[in-house]
Amino acid sequence: MNDFTIWDIVRNLLLAARWTVALSIVSFIGGGLVGAGLLFARIGKGRAGQILVRTYVELFQGTPLLMQLFLAFFGLGLFGIDVPAWLAAGLALILWTAAFLTEIWRGCVESIAKGQWEASSSLGMGYIQQMRHVILPQALKIAVPPTVGFSVQVVKGTALTSIIGFVELSKAGTIVTNATFEPFTVYGVVALIYFCLCWPLSKSSQILERKLNVAHRNH
Amino acid sequence: RADALATIEANKVIRIAVPQDFPPFGTVGTDMQPKGYDVDMAKLIADKLGVKLELVPVTSANRIPYLQTNKVDLVISSLGKNPDREKVIDFTMAYAPFFNGVFGPADVMVKDAKGLSGKTIGVTRGAIEDLELTKIAPADVTIKRYEDNNGTISAFLSGQVDLVATGNVVAAAIIERNPPKKPEIKFLIKNSPCYIGLNKDEPALLAKVNEIITAAKKDGALDAISEKWLGAKLPAEL
Amino acid sequence: MNYAFDYGWLLVYWPVLLKGIGITVELTLVGGVLGVSLGIACAWARALGPGWLRPVVAIYVEMIRNTPFLIQLFFIFFGLPALGVRMGELEAANLAMVINLGAYGCEIIRAGIQATPKGQFEAGASLGMSRIQTFWHVILVPALQRIWPALSSQIVIVMLGSAAVSQIAAEDLTFAANFIQSRTFRAFEAYFVTTLIYLALAIALRQILRGLGWTIFPRRATR
Amino acid sequence: MSLIEITEVKKRFGDNEVLKGINIDVAPGEVIAIIGKSGSGKSTLLRCINGLESIDEGSISVAGAQLLPDELHLKALRLKVGMIFQQFNLFPHLTAGRNVMLSQMVVKKTPRGEAETMAKKMLERVGLGHKFDAYPDELSGGQQQRVAIARALAMQPIALLCDEITSALDPELVNEVLAVVKELASEGMTLLMVTHEMRFARDVCSRVVFMHQGRVHEIGPPNEVFAAPKTPELRQFLGML
Amino acid sequence: MSLIEITEVKKRFGDNEVLKGINIDVAPGEVIAIIGKSGSGKSTLLRCINGLESIDEGSISVAGAQLLPDELHLKALRLKVGMIFQQFNLFPHLTAGRNVMLSQMVVKKTPRGEAETMAKKMLERVGLGHKFDAYPDELSGGQQQRVAIARALAMQPIALLCDEITSALDPELVNEVLAVVKELASEGMTLLMVTHEMRFARDVCSRVVFMHQGRVHEIGPPNEVFAAPKTPELRQFLGML
Ligand SMILES: Nc1ncnc2c1ncn2[C@@H]1O[C@H](COP(=O)(O)OP(=O)(O)OP(=O)(O)O)[C@@H](O)[C@H]1O
Ligand SMILES: Nc1ncnc2c1ncn2[C@@H]1O[C@H](COP(=O)(O)OP(=O)(O)OP(=O)(O)O)[C@@H](O)[C@H]1O
């Protein structure tokens, strides 16, 4: 029953890790775009937009991603909407990522000093112009470290897509363990691969943060 | 709504859910392709229907939703029957035996279900042995239900549970690996068979699958599968 | 839709759900309290502690933050017994959550400490307080106040993440959902109900943490 | 004709009436110092004139046009009236030159080349021609404040509002900023400035407004106001300093 | 005998020698003002006396005991010498009263009741007896600074170091703080203060130290130093203000 060599294990896990990477990239880019859209609704002047986004964020940050994936795939299926697994996974991960990124970015925008808004309005700029030329360029800069830091959560979050049939890194680990009954080898390799994917992200987020702090101190 | 069998025949493809984490019924080879008793059973059915087979790997958590949302036509995942389950889906006739036993290290003395009293026993959640053990175990048994076989086995090997309930073949595979703690058979749980699951109100498909199973029992095809994966012929009463 | 929702099982299985909620709450409570404490200790060590301790804590933090919770859980529950440390699934689940929140909390709290104006350290020192005394009496509370929203979010995330403990047979809310669906095959209903419960728990937890913030930190920091 | 007419302006924050009916007329080229205790409403008044706060009652008109709180009117107003803040509020991600160019290009759609010429000229005027490419955090406080002045001037306003523009500066840097303001005054710019620099108010301003509890308590040429304060409040205020 | 003896003290930050050999003797009860341009090393000198910075050469002794850079000596020193900062540095999470009590209880292990009595007394002394339960952010800058003074006094130091303690205050609030300091001086407290308030230095201090480029450039009683500066640097400095 067990004809897996170490190399078979590593090879299969690495192959599965491609899904982890692909899903991460899709959710991150998609989540970023959706999150940016939500951000505008959240900090904009429209009251309805604000409430809507707040509810959205509460919903997606308040329930387990696992359940979100389940309901996106099977829940929609129940209503006769046959979404393919990749679409459901992409959709749920994107919406989940967007909820977190919106909040992170809102914090960054709100951390821009009130004086920047006032100075730019006293120069005659409109809301969009202020955003475009004054607020966002500054917010973007301070948003980079926490955003990169959050990408680590996205990478780990993709593991839950196994509930709707994705054989990504974690699931592959489970399957291989169930074929080999060598949990320590297999999960050790899985942990190592995750570490190799995540650590550069965390590290660069820390380095960026340090750079920014240094830059800030000059003010 | 279109009749499932008609759809299968029209599309020339049948989608069957099989496990990937439940050896020997479903596991993977070194190429990560599914294999096992359930997989061979699926192949057999597709073969007899003369349609292409699309295997959909599932877990115990999502196998029924796959069926209910029509993402698969059949679930061959060593399903056990109970009245609650029968309210939700239909079952075919039995297609596989399940040699369930309670296993434990040599120094734990247990001969029957009563002897489990006060012990901690590990089992895979939702599997047949879980259903059966829950029925027969005395009240003071602690049953720990793990996500999959690996969890159950790991719990046993690391000493988190005194005993495990699992299939013979699984236990044999463990012994083969020569662990410090060898699982010896303590007693057999009622030999409860496995059924194929399908959606309700599909009489045509149900009849067709039952027909295929009956034929396979007669012509020895099932015996061969059983011999290959469980190391024994089908028991007579199945 | 050809599926008929049926919540009849709730009548039979509500004790399972209730127990699941209880365990999820207990795990969150213990994990939260001990995890934040560990986070404070580690944040101190990393920001102000002795030189040799800093890399040790850094390695711990990096290892935890860059690997999945589930795998940490497996190593604690299945792996530690090989080293002679055996604990039940609840203890293991608790330990994993504490270790996990400890690492995230460390980084969050450290940010709070680092945002402390240098003058606070100096004021403490010039009044004759030792470094530890200054940290404990002067730095810590305002630092926590500064990062309280971030820390609260992390605690909610850890609460939701505790779903993974069902894999080592800890009978939390997710276990309850899985158990019920394995008996009744009512997966949608079970998952839907648990999702709502998680949502309610998350909202409640956030409110409790906010209230806690108001009581621990008597003043809102001036803007 | 007066350039800025402030008539019976009232402003409330919740229950707190901060401005209780202000009347001031500012003639073109006048330099007016606004003095008064903390909380007396000085900043609020300037912010109302610039439209950063809406007023509850009364009216403000600049160069004959009424101040109305919609985007279009506000923009038109702000092209006429520049404002400089205590905290400089330079845009930290842009160089000094780009700080001065930005609003010209964005608001007035001035072509880049022209905006750059104007920026150079204005920086020159505040004595910072050589700092065109420096970022705000590379400049001293006094230099930053002068860039802020150049930025406001580049929009060619007909009046400038200055809110304690030297209070955030170290004592040694105050003079370099005041020197620039003095020069602007001598060139005929209309100025309304909240200030604590009494010597400067005395030497440079045409009139001094003393605010007290949301009202204009005294108003007059500096030699009158400083030498012969009429009210005990002003006397007390001047004695305090 | 002098209370504080500063002998040939040198301090470098990297390559930058900030103190280039400072000698000052402070007699008990003396009130000394330290003046000088930004960057001349005034703050650094005070911080060295309080042990917040270590010195590279020379020696500092307070009440006969040498300043050594280990925790025990530092603590003993800081019980003798209090320090007050420009930015107040009150503990924001504690009330005024608890701010004053904390270090007594933590450092001196004074029982709570006693510490509270002392805190009340000290807050009374700076005119803030009624603000015992107010949090720092409910107090004006001047009040905050007075709490900081009370906090330092509660440790019963034999000398106080004050680093520009009025520079962060609005002009109206400066006087209330200076009044407290004046009273301390008249009660015989030894004071070393960096200040920009020349009038105050002239009226209250026994000696004035003018620092320039890391050296004591001139030192003497205020009437000499202010009326007849000997060096062109001091003359220029005084002219600037
Ligand atoms: N946005 C606001 N919301 C509520 N109250 C405000 C607001 N801005 C100012 N106030 C209140 O209005 C009053 C006047 O404030 P203002 O800033 O105009 O005073 P000021 O004369 O400029 O004082 P200072 O010299 O301290 O700058 C104060 O009591 C202040 O608390
Ligand atoms: N921690 C430090 N690291 C490096 N250089 C420092 C540090 N602290 C002060 N300096 C430098 O030492 C010199 C003297 O600084 P110090 O703060 O003592 O001046 P000061 O006379 O108090 O000036 P100010 O009036 O601006 O407070 C300055 O050139 C400053 O840049």
Ligand SMILES: [Mg+2]
């Ligand atoms: Mg103001």
Ligand SMILES: [Mg+2]
């Ligand atoms: Mg200084």
